[in-house]
Amino acid sequence: xxxxxxxxxxxxxxxxxxxxxxxxxxxxxxxxxxxxxxxxxxxxxxxxxxxxxxxxxxxxxxxxxxxxxxxxxxxxxxxxxxxxxxxxxxxxxxxxxxxxxxxxxxxxxxxxxxxxxxxxxxxxxxxxxxxxxxxxxxxxxxxxxxxxxxxxxxxxxxxxxxxxxxxxxxxxxxxxxxxxxxxxxxxxxxxxxxxxxxxxxxxxxxxxxxxxxxxxxxxxxxxxxxxxxxxxxxxxxxxxxxxxxxxxxxxxxxxxxxxxxxxxxxxxxxxxxxxxxxxxxxxxxxxxxxxxxxxxxxxxxxxxxxxxxxxxxxxxxxxxxxxxxxxxxxxxxxxx
Amino acid sequence: xxxxxxxxxxxxxxxxxxxxxxxxxxxxxxxxxxxxxxxxxxxxxxxxxxxxxxxxxxxxxxxxxxxxxxxxxxxxxxxxxxxxxxxxxxxxxxxxxxxxxxxxxxxxxxxxxxxxxxxxxxxxxxxxxxxxxxxxxxxxxxxxxxxxxxxxxxxxxxxxxxxxxxxxxxxxxxxxxxxxxxxxxxxxxxxxxxxxxxxxxxxxxxxxxxxxxxxxxxxxxxxxxxxxxxxxxxxxxxxxxxxxxxxxxxxxxxxxxxxxxxxxxxxxxxxxxxxxxxxxxxxxxxxxxxxxxxxxxxxxxxxxxxxxxxxxxxxxxxxxxxxxxxxxxxxxxxxxxxxxxxxxxxxxxxxxxxxxxxxxxxxxxxxxxxxxxxxxxxxxxxxxxxxxxxxxxxxxxxxxxxxxxxxxxxxxxxxxxxxxxxxxxxxxxxxxxxxxxxxxxxxxxxxxxxxxxxxxxxxxxxxxxxxxxxxxxxxxxxxxxxxxxxxxxxxxxxxxxxxxxx
Numbered sequence: 001x002x003x004x005x006x007x008x009x010x011x012x013x014x015x016x017x018x019x020x021x022x023x024x025x026x027x028x029x030x031x032x033x034x035x036x037x038x039x040x041x042x043x044x045x046x047x048x049x050x051x052x053x054x055x056x057x058x059x060x061x062x063x064x065x066x067x068x069x070x071x072x073x074x075x076x077x078x079x080x081x082x083x084x085x086x087x088x089x090x091x092x093x094x095x096x097x098x099x100x101x102x103x104x105x106x107x108x109x110x111x112x113x114x115x116x117x118x119x120x121x122x123x124x125x126x127x128x129x130x131x132x133x134x135x136x137x138x139x140x141x142x143x144x145x146x147x148x149x150x151x152x153x154x155x156x157x158x159x160x161x162x163x164x165x166x167x168x169x170x171x172x173x174x175x176x177x178x179x180x181x182x183x184x185x186x187x188x189x190x191x192x193x194x195x196x197x198x199x200x201x202x203x204x205x206x207x208x209x210x211x212x213x214x215x216x217x218x219x220x221x222x223x224x225x226x227x228x229x230x231x232x233x234x235x236x237x238x239x240x241x242x243x244x245x246x247x248x249x250x251x252x253x254x255x256x257x258x259x260x261x262x263x264x265x266x267x268x269x270x271x272x273x274x275x276x277x278x279x280x281x282x283x284x285x286x287x288x289x290x291x292x293x294x295x296x297x298x299x300x301x302x303x304x305x306x307x308x309x310x311x312x313x314x315x316x317x318x319x320x321x322x323x324x325x326x327x328x329x330x331x332x333x334x335x336x
Numbered sequence: 337x338x339x340x341x342x343x344x345x346x347x348x349x350x351x352x353x354x355x356x357x358x359x360x361x362x363x364x365x366x367x368x369x370x371x372x373x374x375x376x377x378x379x380x381x382x383x384x385x386x387x388x389x390x391x392x393x394x395x396x397x398x399x400x401x402x403x404x405x406x407x408x409x410x411x412x413x414x415x416x417x418x419x420x421x422x423x424x425x426x427x428x429x430x431x432x433x434x435x436x437x438x439x440x441x442x443x444x445x446x447x448x449x450x451x452x453x454x455x456x457x458x459x460x461x462x463x464x465x466x467x468x469x470x471x472x473x474x475x476x477x478x479x480x481x482x483x484x485x486x487x488x489x490x491x492x493x494x495x496x497x498x499x500x501x502x503x504x505x506x507x508x509x510x511x512x513x514x515x516x517x518x519x520x521x522x523x524x525x526x527x528x529x530x531x532x533x534x535x536x537x538x539x540x541x542x543x544x545x546x547x548x549x550x551x552x553x554x555x556x557x558x559x560x561x562x563x564x565x566x567x568x569x570x571x572x573x574x575x576x577x578x579x580x581x582x583x584x585x586x587x588x589x590x591x592x593x594x595x596x597x598x599x600x601x602x603x604x605x606x607x608x609x610x611x612x613x614x615x616x617x618x619x620x621x622x623x624x625x626x627x628x629x630x631x632x633x634x635x636x637x638x639x640x641x642x643x644x645x646x647x648x649x650x651x652x653x654x655x656x657x658x659x660x661x662x663x664x665x666x667x668x669x670x671x672x673x674x675x676x677x678x679x680x681x682x683x684x685x686x687x688x689x690x691x692x693x694x695x696x697x698x699x700x701x702x703x704x705x706x707x708x709x710x711x712x713x714x715x716x717x718x719x720x721x722x723x724x725x726x727x728x729x730x731x732x733x734x735x736x737x738x739x740x741x742x743x744x745x746x747x748x749x750x751x752x753x754x755x756x757x758x759x760x761x762x763x764x765x766x767x768x769x770x771x772x773x774x775x776x777x778x779x780x781x782x783x784x785x786x787x788x789x790x791x792x793x794x795x796x797x798x799x800x801x802x803x804x805x806x807x808x809x810x811x812x813x814x815x816x817x818x819x820x821x822x823x824x825x826x827x828x829x830x831x832x833x834x835x836x837x838x
Contacts, residue, residue, distance in 0.1 A: 206703035206710050213700045216689030223648055223678060223686055224701030224753070225669035283691045 031277050031289040033328055038296050045303040052306055059179065062188050065298035066176070067092075067253070069191045069291070070246040071265060072272045073198050074127075074239030076290045079273050080202070081214045081235055082282025083134065083141035088243040088269055090152035091126045092262035095119040095244030097156045100165035100257040107165070112172055120244045126152050127240020131233035145236075149266070156259040164258035168251065176252040187249045194242070199287035211235065215282030271318070272297050275325040296321065349410045350374040350538055351396070351507060356405035358391050358562075366391045367562045369405070373507065378529060378539040380553035380571065382546070384582055384800065388562040389542050393509045396540070397429035398422030410506070428500035429509040434492050436484050443467040443480035446499045470498040474528050490521035497528065508532075509540045514548060526552050545633075546575045546837050558582055579833040591777075591805035592784040594824075597626035600659075602792035603676075603761045605645060608654030614640035615816045618654070622761070622792035627783065629807030630796045631832050637816040638796045639681050642763045645794075646678035647671030658760055672701065675760030679750050679767060681796075687750045688738050695721035695734035698753050705756060724752035728782060744775030751782055762786050763794040768802060780806060800829055812836050 045052040071088050078085045096119065101107045103115025126148055133144035175186040202208040213221040214228055222228045246265075251257045276293030278285025300321060304314045351373040358366035366388045373379045381389045394400035396407065398416030407414045409425060416422035419429070436445050443460070444451070446467040452459040464480040471478055476494045484492055493513065500508055514522045529539060529552060543549055549556060553571040557564055558581045566581045603622040609615065615637035622628045632638045643649045645656055647668045656663045656676075663674040671677075680686035688697050698721045699706045706712060706720045721734035728748040732741050738749060747767060754762065764783060768776045783806060787793045797803045803810055810827040812819045812835040819835040 204712055206707045206712050209696070209699065209703065209712050212692065212696070213689055216691045217685070219686050220689050221700065223646075223668050223680055225667075225672040226701065227669060283689065 031286060031292055033332060034276055034289060034292040034296065034325065037325065038292050038299065041296060041299055041303070045299065045306070049303070049306045052303055055183070057302065057306075059183055059188075061295070061298045061302045063176065063185065063253075064302065065294050066187045066191045067246045067250045068265070068268055068272060068297065069294045070194060070249060071243050071269045072276075072290045072294050073194055073287060074242035075269045075273050076276075076278060076285055076287055077198070077202075077211060077235045078141075078239045079215075079270070079278045079280060080211050080282060080285050081232060082218065083232070083236070084145060084270065084280070085127075085130065085236065085239050085243075086142065086145040086266045087126065087130060087148035087152055088239065088246075089262035089265035090149045090156065091123050091240050091243040092247035092250065092265060093257075093259055094126065094152040094156040094247075095123040096247035096251045096257035096261060097159045097165070097259055098122045099248055099251060100168075101159050103168070104165050107160075112169060116248055119248060120241050123244025123247070124237050124241040127243070128233060128237040130240070131236030134236065135229040135232050153259070160259065162259055164256055166256040168255055173252050173255045176249065187252060190245075190249070195287055195291055202287060207231065212283055215284070217283070268297065271322050275322060277329060293325075296325075348374050350377070351414075352408040353392070353396065354406050354408070356392060356395060356402045356407070358388075358395065358400065358403050365562050366395075366402070369559070369562075369564050371557045371564060371567060373538045373540060375506075375538055376533050376536045377554045378533060378541050378552055380549040380556045381540055381542045381559065382549065382556060382578060382582060383559035384798075386561075387559040387582070389559055390511065391562075392559075393429060393511060393540060393542060396422070396507075397427060397509055399429075423500075423503050423505070426504055426506040427509070428503060428505035428507070430493065430496050430500065430511065430513060432512040434489075434496055436492055436495060438485035439483060441481050441483055442471070442478060442487070442495050442498075445484050445495055446470065446480075446502055448499075466502065467498060470501045471495075473501065474498060475524070490517050490524070493517070493525070494528075501532075505537070507538045507540070509542070511542045513541075514543065514545065522548065546578055549578075550575075575834065575837070576830060579830050579837075582833070592781050594627065594784060594806075594808060595625060595788045597787070597808055598624035598790065600624045602659055603645075603794070604657040604660075606655045606657075608641070608644060608656065609652050610637070610640055610644055610816075611650055611652040612640075613816060615644075615813065618811075618813075618818045620811055620818070620821060622794060624790045624792060625787050626808045627787045627793040627795060627806055629803035629810040629827075630794065630813065631800060631803045631810055632813035632836050633798075635815070636813040636836065638813055639765055641813070642678065642765050642794060642796055643680075645671070645761075646676055646763055648678065648680075672757075672759075675757070677754040677757070677759040677762055679747070679754075679762075679764040681765040681769070683743065683746055683750065683769070688746055690739045692738060693735050694725065694730070694732050694738050694741070694749055697738050697749055698724050698734075701753060702756065720756070724749070724756060727755060728752045729778070742775065743771045744779060747771060747779060748782065751786075755786075758789070759791060761792045761794070763796075765796045766798065767795060768797070768799065776802075800832060804829065804832070814838055 051057055071092065075085060075088065099115040099119035102110050102118045103112045130145050130148045133139045134141050177185065179185050202211065210221065210226045210231060213224065213226060214231060218228055247262065250261060272293035273285065273290050274280065275296055276285065276289030278289060297318065300318060301314060304317060353372065354370045356366055356369040369388065369392050371379065381393065383389050391400060395402045398419045398421050409427065414425060416425060416427065437448060440448065443463040447463050452463045467480040471494065474494050474497060476491065478487065478491060484495060487495065513525060517525065533539065541553055550571050556568040556571055556573060556578065558566040558578060560582060600623060601621050602624050605621065606619050608618045618641055620628065630638050630642065640649060644651045644665065647665050647670055651665055656665060658674045658676060661674070663676065664670050684690065689700065695717045699712065699717045702720065703712060706716050718734050725732065725734065728751060730745050730748045730752060732745055738746060741749070767783065768779055771779065783793060783795060795803065795806055804827055808824050810822045810832060812822065812832055814836050819838055822831055
């Protein structure tokens with residue numbers, strides 16, 4: 001492969017073409033397969049339904065994937081460094097409950113801003129504890145975050161003894177309802193802005209590039225002077241904050257918070273990241289790929305609903321898609 | 337001493353190895369190896385790392401297949417297809433890395449794969465009593481129900497031997513059995529070997545320690561570069577003679593001429609010890625432009641020592657100064673900042689991120705240079721990578737996957753990664769391991785250039801020729817202790833090996 005590339009470059013003026021080629025391949029590195037899958041999926045749904053390819057429906061899909069999308073950004077960072085975070089669903093619920101408890105008039109009544117900030121701090125602390133369990137206690141990430149998953153869920157239930165908190169100010173719920181400029185709700189906008197920020201961070205910041213090195217080989221990164229432990233702590237903390245933010249977005253969408261929310265979301269999130277081309281062994285993945293993975297899951301759910309497919313069959317289909325996506329990725333790598 | 341075993345062929349029921357050959361790709365690791373092991377005798381197999389000792393013993397123990405040649409064992413043709421087949425034929429091997437299941441009991445380990453059954457259930461009583469009997473035969477009083485993890489290394493080794501005995505082994509191959517043993521434990525092992533020998537068992541004994549060989553072996557076979565170069569009918573051959581046979585090849589490689597070192601001392605190491613005692617009280621200094629070689633056998637503590645100096649592993653006591661300033665050794669980052677960089681021993685696991693490109697690998701650890709304000713732009717990485725690639729003559733482009741490069745070029749990338757800082761102390765651990773002989777000269781040139789540009793260079797190598805050819809001075813370690821520092825003029829194969837096996 002390398003040989004034929006080299007030959008064609010020699011003929012056609014080496015540097016400019018090689019650089020352009022490199023840029024293009026860098027942009028789609030590892031996401032070409034998922035992107036094609038997403039486009040085929042959209043094409044198929046456009047042909048089989050009248051309603052899929054409408055502005056209204058596309059906006060619906062975006063609304064539906066905000067919670068998943070925001071969580072998947074954090075999960076991408078964790079998976080990139082070779083970790084995993086099973087606690088995001090529980091942390092989402094805990095953050096939402098903390099926000100409700102602090103803000104709601106029936107409880108502390110300290111106002112929404114205080115509620116939101118407290119929720120994000122608590123979620124970040126959950127992530128940080130997971131990180132410390134991994135870096136200091138040397139627990140495998142799977143175990144550390146499995147423990148946090150249980151602890152956070154329990155705490156979420158303890159706040160109101162398991163009951164939900166209903167009713168938030170109108171301005172808060174309208175964050176996810178009112179479409180500014182005719183199409184963009186604040187929550188969808190938030191997801192897009194976060195995706196852009198983190199994509200830029202991972203691609204162009206020294207710290208972001210260091211995460212790829214840690215995932216590729218933690219020992220190489222350590223011997224190269226990268227502070228592996230502190231970056232690992234930060235990554236889990238950020239993943240926690242983003243899970244908390246997703247909880248707040250979910251609260252705005254539902255106008256209520258309940259301790260059982262977000263159950264099983266960690267698996268959807270991991271699925272989206274993996275469908276997007278990330279490797280569970282670390283070092284490979286991107287926000288762009290994750291965005292495609294999130295959209296594939298969102299579009300698939302939406303499309304199957306439009307087609308009237310039962311939710312039980314939907315679960316089967318999504319399982320098959322996860323297996324197919326990762327299998328094609330593995331085959332492609334082996335072919336290389 | 338005879339080079340042709342056919343002359344010494346007296347029929348017996350031992351092991352005859354004749355004309356074994358083995359190649360991996362173009363590399364021939366074993367060429368026409370022939371020797372014999374008679375019943376009730378210990379044959380020592382000696383040679384440097386890579387001489388072919390492990391290959392020949394792996395073939396006899398059934399874990400490797402030979403390309404050509406034949407073996408006769410107990411009067412019958414013998415070509416084991418697997419270690420299990422070898423064991424069935426009465427041939428066992430005790431590896432340097434013990435192959436035990438640490439969380440199972442002693443008895444379970446002895447009988448693993450063929451647990452004693454009675455009425456469809458595991459017969460623990462029988463297993464325990466029989467394992468216990470074998471352990472007593474070795475003079476070892478250990479409960480068969482104890483978990484192997486809780487035993488000392490020496491006792492674990494005894495469990496391996498007991499396992500071989502219950503398999504009715506008639507020939508045991510020991511690969512560096514004493515590498516992890518103390519002197520008393522070694523004595524116990526020798527006692528057992530002598531006892532089993534008297535019962536008619538045969539042994540192939542691989543070791544680096546020539547003093548031990550003289551104590552335990554009946555005969556000695558010396559290997560070099562995949563060939564058997566000498567056979568001695570007695571073990572009390574002068575150490576000097578064996579060492580010369582082990583290392584005695586003419587130097588074919590081209591080492592670059594070394595420049596005169598400067599007078600300023602750059603690296604000072606004082607009384608450095610590791611918490612695991614893998615090295616103790618090591619003191620040396622390296623001047624600008626000087627190359628210090630560190631020689632020693634596997635397990636002598638060379639890698640542990642240089643990793644500690646580079647901040648990769650903790651130390652228990654001692655100090656390191658660079659250009660007069662003490663270095664706080666609390667991690668690689670601090671050492672790098674102080675100007676100490678390490679090219680690690682295991683290139684693929686510690687040196688390069690195989691998933692990434694050459695450019696990305698060069699940028700790791702240099703983001704402060706590539707991205708002064710934290711922004712890493714592909715153009716900056718490209719420019720930085722091209723400079724490093726050009727300076728060391730790496731055959732590759734910045735955006736090429738590093739996994740596609742040869743070992744030699746990967747090693748150059750790792751060296752190039754550090755060169756631009758520039759460091760004050762450059763440490764290279766096994767710089768040519770796994771690199772073709774033809775590509776080594778280029779690495780040697782690079783190392784000599786590092787010294788010429790004024791750095792203090794430390795080179796660790798298992799390849800004696802390499803240490804001698806590259807170093808102004810050679811520090812020799814043995815079992816974690818510093819045995820001496822030889823000047824280039826007095827450092828010879830024999831002198832180093834004598835210190836390294838002391």
